[in-house]
Amino acid sequence: MKKDTVHAIRTALESLGISPCPPVDIEIPKGESHGDIATTVAMGLARSLKKAPRKIAEELVGAIPDRSIFESIEIAGPGFINFSFTKDYLRAMVKRLILRDRSILREEIGQGRKVLVEYVSANPTGPLHIGHARGAAVGNALCSILEESGYAVEREYYINDAGRQVKMLGMSVYAKYQQMLGVECEFPEDGYRGDYIDDEAKALISGAGEKYKGRSFDECGDEISSWSYRRMLALIGKDIVLFGIRDFDHWISEKELYDRGEVGQALSALRDLGHIYDKDGAVWFRSTAFTDDKDRVVIKSDGAFTYFASDIAYHKDKLDRGYDIIVDVWGADHHGYIPRIESVMQAFGYDSSKFRVILVQMVNLLKHGEPFQMSKRAGNFVTLSDVVELVGADTTKFIFLTRKADSHLDFDLDVVTAQSSENPVFYVQYANARINSILENARTKGIDPGAAVDADLSALELAEEFSLIKKLLAYPVVLEGAARAFEPHRVTYYLQELAGIFHSYYHHHKVITDDPRLTKARLALCLAIRVVLSDALTLLGVTAPEKM
RNA sequence: GCGCCUGUAGCUCAGCUGGAUAGAGCAACUGCCUUCUAAGCAGUAGGCCACAGGUUCGAAUCCUGUCAGGCGCGCCA
Numbered sequence: 001m002k003k004d005t006v007h008a009i010r011t012a013l014e015s016l017g018i019s020p021c022p023p024v025d026i027e028i029p030k031g032e033s034h035g036d037i038a039t040t041v042a043m044g045l046a047r048s049l050k051k052a053p054r055k056i057a058e059e060l061v062g063a064i065p066d067r068s069i070f071e072s073i074e075i076a077g078p079g080f081i082n083f084s085f086t087k088d089y090l091r092a093m094v095k096r097l098i099l100r101d102r103s104i105l106r107e108e109i110g111q112g113r114k115v116l117v118e119y120v121s122a123n124p125t126g127p128l129h130i131g132h133a134r135g136a137a138v139g140n141a142l143c144s145i146l147e148e149s150g151y152a153v154e155r156e157y158y159i160n161d162a163g164r165q166v167k168m169l170g171m172s173v174y175a176k177y178q179q180m181l182g183v184e185c186e187f188p189e190d191g192y193r194g195d196y197i198d199d200e201a202k203a204l205i206s207g208a209g210e211k212y213k214g215r216s217f218d219e220c221g222d223e224i225s226s227w228s229y230r231r232m233l234a235l236i237g238k239d240i241v242l243f244g245i246r247d248f249d250h251w252i253s254e255k256e257l258y259d260r261g262e263v264g265q266a267l268s269a270l271r272d273l274g275h276i277y278d279k280d281g282a283v284w285f286r287s288t289a290f291t292d293d294k295d296r297v298v299i300k301s302d303g304a305f306t307y308f309a310s311d312i313a314y315h316k317d318k319l320d321r322g323y324d325i326i327v328d329v330w331g332a333d334h335h336g337y338i339p340r341i342e343s344v345m346q347a348f349g350y351d352s353s354k355f356r357v358i359l360v361q362m363v364n365l366l367k368h369g370e371p372f373q374m375s376k377r378a379g380n381f382v383t384l385s386d387v388v389e390l391v392g393a394d395t396t397k398f399i400f401l402t403r404k405a406d407s408h409l410d411f412d413l414d415v416v417t418a419q420s421s422e423n424p425v426f427y428v429q430y431a432n433a434r435i436n437s438i439l440e441n442a443r444t445k446g447i448d449p450g451a452a453v454d455a456d457l458s459a460l461e462l463a464e465e466f467s468l469i470k471k472l473l474a475y476p477v478v479l480e481g482a483a484r485a486f487e488p489h490r491v492t493y494y495l496q497e498l499a500g501i502f503h504s505y506y507h508h509h510k511v512i513t514d515d516p517r518l519t520k521a522r523l524a525l526c527l528a529i530r531v532v533l534s535d536a537l538t539l540l541g542v543t544a545p546e547k548m
Numbered sequence: 549g550c551g552c553c554u555g556u557a558g559c560u561c562a563g564c565u566g567g568a569u570a571g572a573g574c575a576a577c578u579g580c581c582u583u584c585u586a587a588g589c590a591g592u593a594g595g596c597c598a599c600a601g602g603u604u605c606g607a608a609u610c611c612u613g614u615c616a617g618g619c620g621c622g623c624c625a
Binding site: 027034040076123165298302337339412426427440493496500 | 551625
């Protein structure tokens with residue numbers, strides 16, 4: 001739909017000798033009275049051509065060579081050109097959808113460009129919680145959308161396994177272990193207090209027995225820390241599987257960056273470029289030379305690297321790997337880091353426009369309408385696995401994807417567990433399940449739904465049927481917008497709209513009728529709808545159950 | 549104090565990178581199950597797009613200011 005229209009407009013622009021050819025903006029009008037698809041090019045050209053928009057539109061329309069696919073082309077309002085398609089054109093698209101013709105499901109805007117998306121990257125000191133889940137859902141869906149739009153996407157998780165956090169994890173487990181074995185041991189003040197620490201201590205007892213009993217942390221701390229850390233990483237891996245998002249292509253270890261000397265190398269590279277200086281016994285990165293408002297310490301006066309130092313190394317590593325676009329999905333509370341990372345990019349001579357941060361706002365967890373305060377230290381946070389068990393992975397992901405990433409989100413445990421119509425995911429999944437139910441019903445009546453590909457689609461004549469087809473043809477336009485804007489939630493909204501039109505159609509018209517020709521045609525339409533529903537749900541990481 | 553995000557129906561939020569008469573879900577009222585799944589459908593009602601200016605053919609959308617909420621501003625991680 002879009003491709004054919006854009007092609008027609010481009011051809012017309014060329015034949016009018018308008019060059020360079022301006023970008024052809026296409027939009028799908030809200031109301032059907034404005035046609036099936038519209039363009040604003042004429043209005044956009046008004047200024048540079050110094051002509052009235054409607055005049056340009058007229059010339060443009062006159063110059064469209066082949067208008068056989070259009071029912072009508074009208075100029076409206078200040079200079080819109082509204083296109084309507086013939087019924088036969090629309091009908092023909094149904095078959096291409098059933099056959100999953102990629103050219104009408106996707107816009108290949110990525111052209112193979114390499115994209116790295118880093119998301120989740122939770123510290124390996126405990127299980128994932130509800131806050132991480134939003135980043136996981138958004139990152140996962142974004143990757144799928146970009147991938148299906150023709151980008152070469154790599155998914156990455158950065159593990160902060162070098163700092164004191166891992167040590168603190170070890171100390172927490174160590175203390176709990178000693179306590180359980182009856183040895184008096186003070187729990188570290190900044191230790192992690194979740195139930196999982198108890199579990200780890202128990203696991204340590206059953207695995208190592210009393211091997212560490214009564215020994216000092218200096219003696220056995222490293223062993224316990226790295227043991228705990230590996231288990232936490234495994235736990236996070238399990239959570240990711242449980243949540244139903246794709247596995248990461250790369251798990252990058254901060255510690256390994258240090259071990260390979262990359263942190264030191266990155267800093268000396270910066271020093272060679274003249275962006276490093278010494279002051280007050282510390283080593284500084286002159287980030288104010290770029291977009292930052294403050295210079296940043298990279299090596300403290302006690303000789304230790306700051307967290308930012310390894311971040312420099314990590315992002316240099318990303319740059320060196322040669323991606324066209326580097327995306328970081330961060331919690332919104334880290335927004336203050338954007339300028340300094342941008343500065344790093346620029347310091348290494350890269351255009352920071354290839355770097356893009358998606359900020360994911362906090363999840364406001366509610367229970368009985370009241371805020372449910374989470375604190376990892378207090379140990380009362382709600383884990384991702386708890387939520388998956390309580391709410392379900394599909395619902396959780398879908399709800400996280402019904403808002404744009406940078407808006408705040410209320411997640412009321414009572415509301416989302418109610419299994420009521422407040423769960424938009426059911427609405428969409430139900431449409432898919434209904435179609436399967438129809439197909440099943442057809443089979444029991446001896447009709448092979450698969451044969452519907454050959455249906456005589458001229459039997460489709462209802463306005464609702466054409467609304468459905470047009471909505472299906474809008475899918476690649478929505479996908480393209482979602483990919484360009486890095487906004488997965490657009491797909492979520494589209495799905496709800498498509499499901500809505502289908503539910504209405506279902507209620508008003510029988511698919512399986514006494515008329516074999518009509519039945520076959522409507523089955524074909526159902527198959528096409530199912531293709532889009534399941535395709536979009538898959539991109540969002542949500543399942544498309546056959547039965548509900 | 550400075551910076552970032554947000555402000556749209558009673559509530560939760562969309563609004564397609566500046567387009568045509570502002571949308572959805574929930575909540576509230578009205579109807580619809582001997583017919584492919586009622587987790588559904590049809591309808592009613594609900595708005596000074598926080599406020600004030602500006603930019604232009606055209607603004608919920610872009611710019612400036614004000615107000616309100618959230619977050620961030622360490623030789624922490």
